[in-house]
C-alpha cells in the first residue's frame with residue numbers, strides 16, 4: 364500500500380467522524396447520504412437523513428412515493444432537483460436492476476441523479492470497488508498534496524487530479540480511503556488556511572513544503588450572482604391565500620406566492636397584479652423585505668399584502684390554499700419570511 368494511503372487510513376481509524384451513514388454496506392443509504400451532502404453542510408444533513416430514511420426506508424418505497432411526498436421530506440434542504448432525481452433514479456433502478464443499485468460505476472453513472480462523484484462514492488463505500496470519488500474536497504487535497512498550480516477545472520488538470528486520486532485508492536478498504544480524503548478535506552485541509560500541523564500527509568505534501576497551500580487549488584473567479592428584484596404578493600381571500608406550484612427549473616414543483624419581477628410602487632404593483640392575475644385586489648401594502656441567495660442568483664424580495672373577495676376564484680395556474688393547510692405543501696426556504704407574515 365502506498366505510504367500516503369497508509370498514513371491516511373491510519374488517521375481515519377483514529378479520527379473518522381462518526382456519521383449515521385457510515386459503518387455498513389447499503390448502497391441505497393449511501394446514495395441518499397451522498398445526494399444530501401452535495402452543496403450541503405454535514406450538520407444540516409444530520410437531521411434530514413434519518414427522517415428521510417424513516418419515511419422512505421427502501422429504494423422501492425422511494426420509487427413508489429408521489430413526487431410531492433419526496434419534496435416534502437426534502438423541504439428546507441435546497442437544490443430540490445436532487446430529490447426529484449433521487450426518486451426518478453430509484454424508479455430506474457427498480458425497472459432496470461430489480462431494485463438493487465449496480466456495483467459497476469459505469470452503470471451507476473447512467474442512473475438519473477448519479478454523477479461520476481456519487482458513482483465512485485457508492486461503488487467504493489457500498490461495494491468495495493477500488494475507484495475514486497472526486498469532489499471539491501478531493502480536488503483541494505490533491506492540488507495541495509501534489510502541488511498542482513493550474514486551473515483545477517480545466518479538463519486537462521481535472522483529468523490529472525482524477526488519475527492521481529485514482530492511483531491512491533487501495534484494493535482493500537477503498538470506501539474508507541475515499542471517506543478519509545473527504546474527512547481530511549472537511550476538517551483539516553480546509554479551504555483557505557489548512558491545519559497542516561494536524562495533517563497525516565504533511566510529510567508528503569508539496570504545498571505544505573512550498574508554503575502556498577492557502578492559494579490552492581487554483582480556481583477560476585466565480586461570477587458574481589445576479590440580483591433579481593421581486594415583489595411577492597400575499598393575496599388573502601377569506602382564510603385562504605393565493606399560491607402557485609412552480610413549473611420553472613429553479614424550485615420546480617415547489618409552492619410560492621405570486622411573484623412579479625422588478626421594482627414597483629404599490630400603485631404599479633396593484634395595476635400589474637390585477638391584470639396578470641385577473642383578480643380585483645385591494646391596494647398592496649408593503650409588509651417586509653427578504654433576500655434569498657441561490658448559487659447563481661439572489662432574490663431581493665419586497666413582500667406585500669393584499670386581499671381579494673372571499674369567494675374569488677383562483678386564476679389559471681394558481682390555487683387558493685386554506686391557511687391551515689399551508690404546512691402540507693412544500694415551500695422553499697425563500698418563502699419563509701412571507702409565511703411568517705401569514706402565520707403571525
Ligand code: SF4
Pocket residue numbers: 504507508551552553557558559562563564565566568569570571576
Ligand atoms: Fe492539506 Fe496541509 Fe495536509 Fe497538505 S499538509 S494536505 S496542505 S492540510
